Amino acid sequence: MGAKSKTKQTFSFDIKLGRNLATSITFTFSMVARSNNIRMLEKKVENFNMNRVIDEFEEMTRNADQVQKQTLKEILHKNKSAIYLQNFGINGNTTDPEAFKALVPLVTDLDLEPYIKRMVDGDTSPILTALPVPAISLSSGTSQGRPKFIPFTDELMENTLQLFRTAFAFRNRDFPIDDNGRALQFIFSSKQYISKGGVPVGTATTNVYRNPNFKAGMKAIQSLCCSPDEVIFSPEVHQALYCHLLSGILFRDQVQYVFASFAHGLVHAFRTFEQLWEEVVTDIEDGVLSSRITVPSVRTAMAKLLSGPNPELAETIRTKCMSLSNWYGLIPALFPNAKYVYGIMTGSMEPYVKKLRHYAGELPLVSHDYGSSEGWIAANVRPRLSPEEATFAVVPNLGYFEFLPLSETGDTEQEPPVGLTEVKIGQEYEVVITNYAGLYRYRLGDVVKIVGFYNKTPQLKFICRRNLILSINIDKNTERDLQMSVESAAKRLAEEKIEVIDFSSHVDVSTEPGHYVIYWEISGETGDDVLQDCCNCLDKGFIDAGYMSSRKCKTIGALELRVVERGTFRKVQEHFLGLGSSAGQFKMPRCVKPNNVKVLQILCDNVVSRFFSTAFE
Numbered sequence: 001m002g003a004k005s006k007t008k009q010t011f012s013f014d015i016k017l018g019r020n021l022a023t024s025i026t027f028t029f030s031m032v033a034r035s036n037n038i039r040m041l042e043k044k045v046e047n048f049n050m051n052r053v054i055d056e057f058e059e060m061t062r063n064a065d066q067v068q069k070q071t072l073k074e075i076l077h078k079n080k081s082a083i084y085l086q087n088f089g090i091n092g093n094t095t096d097p098e099a100f101k102a103l104v105p106l107v108t109d110l111d112l113e114p115y116i117k118r119m120v121d122g123d124t125s126p127i128l129t130a131l132p133v134p135a136i137s138l139s140s141g142t143s144q145g146r147p148k149f150i151p152f153t154d155e156l157m158e159n160t161l162q163l164f165r166t167a168f169a170f171r172n173r174d175f176p177i178d179d180n181g182r183a184l185q186f187i188f189s190s191k192q193y194i195s196k197g198g199v200p201v202g203t204a205t206t207n208v209y210r211n212p213n214f215k216a217g218m219k220a221i222q223s224l225c226c227s228p229d230e231v232i233f234s235p236e237v238h239q240a241l242y243c244h245l246l247s248g249i250l251f252r253d254q255v256q257y258v259f260a261s262f263a264h265g266l267v268h269a270f271r272t273f274e275q276l277w278e279e280v281v282t283d284i285e286d287g288v289l290s291s292r293i294t295v296p297s298v299r300t301a302m303a304k305l306l307s308g309p310n311p312e313l314a315e316t317i318r319t320k321c322m323s324l325s326n327w328y329g330l331i332p333a334l335f336p337n338a339k340y341v342y343g344i345m346t347g348s349m350e351p352y353v354k355k356l357r358h359y360a361g362e363l364p365l366v367s368h369d370y371g372s373s374e375g376w377i378a379a380n381v382r383p384r385l386s387p388e389e390a391t392f393a394v395v396p397n398l399g400y401f402e403f404l405p406l407s408e409t410g411d412t413e414q415e416p417p418v419g420l421t422e423v424k425i426g427q428e429y430e431v432v433i434t435n436y437a438g439l440y441r442y443r444l445g446d447v448v449k450i451v452g453f454y455n456k457t458p459q460l461k462f463i464c465r466r467n468l469i470l471s472i473n474i475d476k477n478t479e480r481d482l483q484m485s486v487e488s489a490a491k492r493l494a495e496e497k498i499e500v501i502d503f504s505s506h507v508d509v510s511t512e513p514g515h516y517v518i519y520w521e522i523s524g525e526t527g528d529d530v531l532q533d534c535c536n537c538l539d540k541g542f543i544d545a546g547y548m549s550s551r552k553c554k555t556i557g558a559l560e561l562r563v564v565e566r567g568t569f570r571k572v573q574e575h576f577l578g579l580g581s582s583a584g585q586f587k588m589p590r591c592v593k594p595n596n597v598k599v600l601q602i603l604c605d606n607v608v609s610r611f612f613s614t615a616f617e
């Protein structure tokens, strides 16, 4: 084969791998104008074919390296007029990854803040991307204590649907669901506001749910929501949650799986059901919606769904609820045809898995994929793995990925990042992304561990957010370390049949020496001796050498456990929702920084008892 024809063949092959997950015909159209793009997306989802999606993923991952190069080329080509890239000397001819890396620096969200601010303020010049930016995503921001703004583009939406299709194809191969089934999805579209520059701003999930292609995409993968749109878009989240629960029960025989973005959302939903179930049953019995639903559009939509009294269904639910022991197996009891429970259960969601497993009974828990407001990264293509074992395969055409090696001390500064196919099994890395949202060599701040390869693409495990959350002097503790300490201390509590409902922490340097404070909300009352044991256990649970030596030589003071009143963490969540965070995307801040005065105040105002560790005396 001559050089010319070889080049041509590679090009069409790369392109097919690069941007298509339906058919090569639809792909050809994806190269045409954006207005056609939307139509094409709808067509694409109509054509969903499980085996084809899996085959294409196989092919793409077998050629991960080539797909990466092609993806970078396409990103740079589409953004050749972006001011940011031009400032670094990138022009339309730069396609080579090495040249790109030599010219464009690694950045964090802080570096991009001034550029994104211009976009939020209405500057429509091609600042970070030459592609239109129809909305800005507001990341939950709970980890950093402040919201982050990220451009949301049509390409990101297309990536989202691609990832949903891929993950669904693999899930459906292992846990096939019935045609015409539905999904009980606890999804909430928080308010989108218009910035003073005229740009819609909302959480990433809000931007996805509001996109015209979302509903068609869900329908194609047999995941149509039980609840009417009015519920998803309700301005009031408590009412929306109640209606999601009620809608799910009305469609109980059709419900094929139960979903929330994060495990916290699932646990919160069923804890709420425990409290409100009798009201839900009464609504069904009488065919009249509870007066707690006051949003007119939601009332109208739900009244239509209720459509008259259904005493038989009410009685079934009542009997089921009353026969459960401590609500074990609530989900399959309510939804007899559900095949699995789905949501992010890894990383900071691990503390909720135990409770979720209790509600799910024998139903499998399937871990949702790995992504962020900045863009999707990896799909769960091994859905049978438990949340503790879950891994994610990087999808090579969602962006150009680099991995910054972490040294044993957690530093990233020593070695340069490596490419997608160059990562080493067993090594931890910080993820760096270049994608269609105008992010170039952007440090995501997440730490992942490579546990293997799926064809040539890495399979990774999410470890934690990179930022250290607890550090006073030479001690370095991450969210993961805190989580492990809480888990070990919670075992002592479990002996008393009490659970940790939620937790957070902060570093108190107002005392000399400074010390760690851990806030716990627990499910029942117990003796001070038990809580004192837990406090000591928490202190001993931080096994970082810097912490232990500082504790021994008393350069860090005794760890303090503060038990807060029931409902305190709900108040914290409500505070964040009030700031525009979405109920579906919410992640409890595991460490409250001193500048987060309001959250600290909520926690401090609700302390019912305090204990100081004696573990190092």
Ligand code: AMP
Binding pocket: 139, 140, 141, 204, 344, 345, 346, 347, 348, 349, 368, 369, 370, 371, 372, 373, 374, 444, 446, 462, 464, 465, 585
């Ligand atoms: P947000 O900024 O609100 O879009 O949240 C994105 C962050 O959530 C990511 O950067 C991760 O830290 C976390 N996250 C997303 N997917 C997963 C997952 N599958 N497992 C654990 N953490 C995740």
